[in-house]
Amino acid sequence: MRFNQFAIVCLGLSGLSSAALANNAELIERGKYLATAADCVACHTTPEGKPFAGGVEFKLPFGSLYSPNITPDKETGIGSWSDEDFVSALHSGVGKDGKHYYPAFPYTSYTLMPEDEVLAIKAYLSSLDPINQAPPENTLSFPFNQRWGMVFWNMLFLDDGRFEPEPEQSEQWNRGAYLVQGPGHCAECHTPRNLFQALDSGEPLAGNLIQGWQAYNISSDETHGIGAWSEAELVNYMSKGYAPGKGVAGGPMAEVVNKSLRHLEETDLTAIATYLLSTEPQQAGIARPETKQLSMPTEMGLGSNLFAGACASCHRWDGKGNQSPVASLMGLKTVNDPAATNLLGILLTGHAGQEQQIDQRMPRFAEGYSDPELAAVSSFVLQHFGQSGGSVSAGDVAAKRGNTGH
């Protein structure tokens, strides 16, 4: 078996270099921080699975992809990878076996990371316990199962180059730009995609619908983006998952905060905020609603009745948040999105992770309430707290059930 022999040779080589690196605790520590900033764990860990063992399903219109195992297991993980293999994966989207990755793996962002940072991540991953677990086979249909097609895609859309600081900007700004564009790969979710599933370079960070959730516009536009947020609010959002009256991280973004952002140093979060606030404003996507003085309606209907029972205890009729400002609905884009995308997402999936602070938890209402009821309460929330005039039908809720995955 030629392949196996080859693998053994590589193994020997990488084993050597990794061993040398593994001694370097500092490097591993740095790699861990970068892996956290890059949120590797999110895509490479199933909900019940072991960290980094892969197998997470990515549902695409033309089939499913499964993330690989990136623990140092020699058979099923990256235990036999050389440094070159690993760098090639992160910089060019080409794996050890010469296979091209699909851009669900954000190598178009990771490519901005300098080689030493990439290798630090590898050192960290190599220090983990190997887990023997192969991901399920991808189920893409033709022609999307033809990985070689990615060669052309890459020619068009991969800008294979490292991050270049802009000398006229501050060090902080550059740090932020690097984190956002490189390891943080924010654009992967927050920038709209073109026909070829590539990021639309014309509208960076202008927001995008991804995996059934709105990844809102995070450009510096005051109405549509985060331009009206203070730097402190952005830092609070990233470190705690909310900024009262501005935003609450739900769905996939809650995971990003939990697994990645909140572990970053405050200086890095401030850098990210500085950078985001300086980006080109994009007037696209959902606008922030005006905040106004609200109170209990005098006329009640199905939606407001349900709100009274299940929601008002935390969110209040004035939308200010009862037990804590986290529950504030005022000023959230979520209540101003006529499609109620994230509103339905949060109603159906909740926000109940045990890692969440007690005042940030919200139960999921998918089971206790029918489609017409969830539609009515969503419509009420949109109309009471927002100005989009949106309304939600039972059919919208039915369609949304089962489409709230990450």
Add this chain to the structure above:
Amino acid sequence: MNLLSINGEQHQLDVPDDMPLLWVLRDVLGLTGTKFGCGIAQCGACTVHLDGEAVRSCVLPVSAVAGKAIVTIEAIAENAVGAKVQQAWLEHEVVQCGYCQSGQIMSATALLQYKPSPSDAEIDAGMAGNICRCGTYTRIRAAIKDIGQA
């Protein structure tokens, strides 16, 4: 250290910041009138007043209430509206097992402070966050209505 003002008294407490007020009241201070029913802000049994507003103490981290005035069922009689609510509750024989009633009374008091003469719909909306498993709703409605009309 958290400095709390409960029923007009100051308490200096050494409890974790994320501990819900409910358990500080019940297990640390022995104020057991405030009840535990669900722990997820769905039943209202744990309702107390925070600066006069009804809040669910089971999801309220103690660190968030420092410097605010907390009032529990134990002191609600000192509030003129609260005392009326308690009286109306007795007159209407609202109570069955009684377990939800501290929360009901705290919510009713807050409602009546906000709307002294609530309409039927406002009573329902204002009290909908409080579950009563014994089904005392009809009497709660009547009792609040009575106070509103007095």
Add this chain to the structure above:
Amino acid sequence: MDKSRFAVSRRGFLKGSSAALGGLVLSTWLPGFVPRSVAAEATAAGRLGDQSPRAYGAYVRIGHDGLVTVISPKIEMGQGAHTGIAMMVAEELEVPLSAVTIEDAPPDSELYADSLMQFQATGGSTSTRHSWKPLREAGATARLLLIQAAAARWGVDASQCHAKNGEVFGPAEQKLGYGELVDAASELPLPTEVVLKTPEQFTLLGTPARRIDTPNKVNGKAQFTIDLSVPGMLIASTMTCPVYGGTLLSVDDTTAKKVPGVRDVIKLDNAVAVTASNYWACQQGLKALKVEWDLGEHASINSAQIDEALLQASSRDGVVAHSTGDIGKALESAASRFEAVYEQAFLSHSPLEPMTCVAHVRADACELWVGTQVPVFAQQTAAKISGLPADKIIVNNQLIGGAFGRRLDYDFITQAVDVARHVSYPIKLIWSREEDMTHDLYRPQYADRLTAALDADGKPTGWQHRIAGASVLGRYMGSLPENGVDADAVEVAIEPIYELQNLLVNYVREEPKVVPVSWWRGVGPLRSTYALECFIDELAHNAGADPVEFRLSLLAEQPRAQAVLRLAAEKAGWGNTLPAGQGRGVAVSAVFGSYVATVVEMEMLGDKAVRIKRLVSAIDCGLVTNPTSVHAQIEGGTLFGLSASLFNEILIEQGVVQQTNFHNYRQLRINEAPGVEVHIVPSLEAPGGVGETGTALIGPALVNALHAASGTRLRRLPLSRAGYYPA
């Protein structure tokens, strides 16, 4: 005159303790009441009270201050039992209600077994029915002795004296307060005969009295089990194996032990407990545990399998619970037949106070503070787990924050003692709502298959009712009687109010073992009433008859049932035409010794949106102790049943209960609750139960109303399963 003769037990007259208390202690224990099996165990269990500071007689104690303490055989869980019992004693003893305080009876089957259930328990709507006679007798006996003591002091004949308002009056207007007479009275022999008041003489019974337990329930002072604190106590919380029958394999508690406030992590067979200075720390500790379970043999069971098994079981014959005439012949010669299957879901009790028990196990004794419907069983389980003799188990019963049958079981008491025996300090076990809901003992899921032989007019000439489900009685008692019939499950079905010839009732025991089952408010009569009253409604509809008229035509021999049905129909405006999309549904039944009928008026506000516009009940529960309590119990019981009928079902996935808290096991809220109109039929019959009647009637009335309003016939509860919701 209701002359009541009863034997008086010398040993029940605890003179020693009465002297110690300086009061009068009376027992009206009737030996005949106690079934052997229970009594034997109870005797073995010993007589705690003899040594405890609260030494007791059976029911009544009077102090030198004239204040009366009634030892209540029934606990207070919201149903007003304490007030009702206090009224019964006060009425006969001639004291104002305000002079009476209530103490809960300690475990003692000999003294406090329920005459209907035959063990010491609160439940099954028996509180009034059981207490009616012995408690009034206790009051009357005490009155007689006090009069005799006064007469002796004055040297007059007892017949010349009378008692009123806590005092005895003599022929010359002389009077003595009860407090001054108790010592003398306690020296007198107990009478062999007492005369009870007749209903016309009642001044208290039948009047709307204020509940005596409520003042402390509106100011936060009432203490439920969850509120108790005993010196040195820590809080405990448990995580029990998610699949019933599974066991604990291993626990890694390294992180849990570092949670501030956590004291101990204790491994039990099927659970792990954390003790800490407060509940929050317990929960944080539990979350930090790494636990491995052996999920056991039930880990692959899903609700769909249970549904299927029950449906199939409802086609089997099982055992015969009741048979008259010849159903086979009736079906053969019938003009037509009609068959329907009614399904009802597993239900959780979810009282608002979750399961809680304070336990202290010491080397020489174990003390429990717990609100329980079954104090003797609590004592027995504690004895078994702690290894102490039953007479070393002290049970202090407590106010209950809702039970609905949940606290007829003692699994949480067993667990509390199991935790407590591992530690030296007392613990207060508190289940989280999630633990409570996923480790309940559920109301069984049932499938009732009814088949009727019908004549040309659509009237039943034969009736077969097959009841398939798990047996609560079988689990509770360990086995069923030899005939294999669960008497509770077939109640009402075997004695329908309707005149039904050729009646065959089969009981098919089908146990989905993954879900332990227990009594739930309304128990057997609820299940049977649902199936019966839906079926009869379908028959009426098929016959083109008015549902009330159709029922009345089968109630010729049932004046009380007729009366409540007529009253409810009349009050609900039955017969007045309603606009399209609206309709009324009715149900009537004889349950727990009472007759009750309920009418629901419903409006469809869309395809699946239902609005209950009116809810009217009429009840004949015999002599009424406290009309306010009757109203309240029917209101509450109806809404309790409405909540379940609209929303509730416990579903099982991979052996695990899916409903965890009130967001997915939804409860009726005030803005979804219709008003409940209650009409009481005046009656001199023996008192019937009330607490569960409303619950039993609402389900069928609701389903029948849905049919009337929308034309859709649902046979499976809850309505939400078919997409209906209240609007």
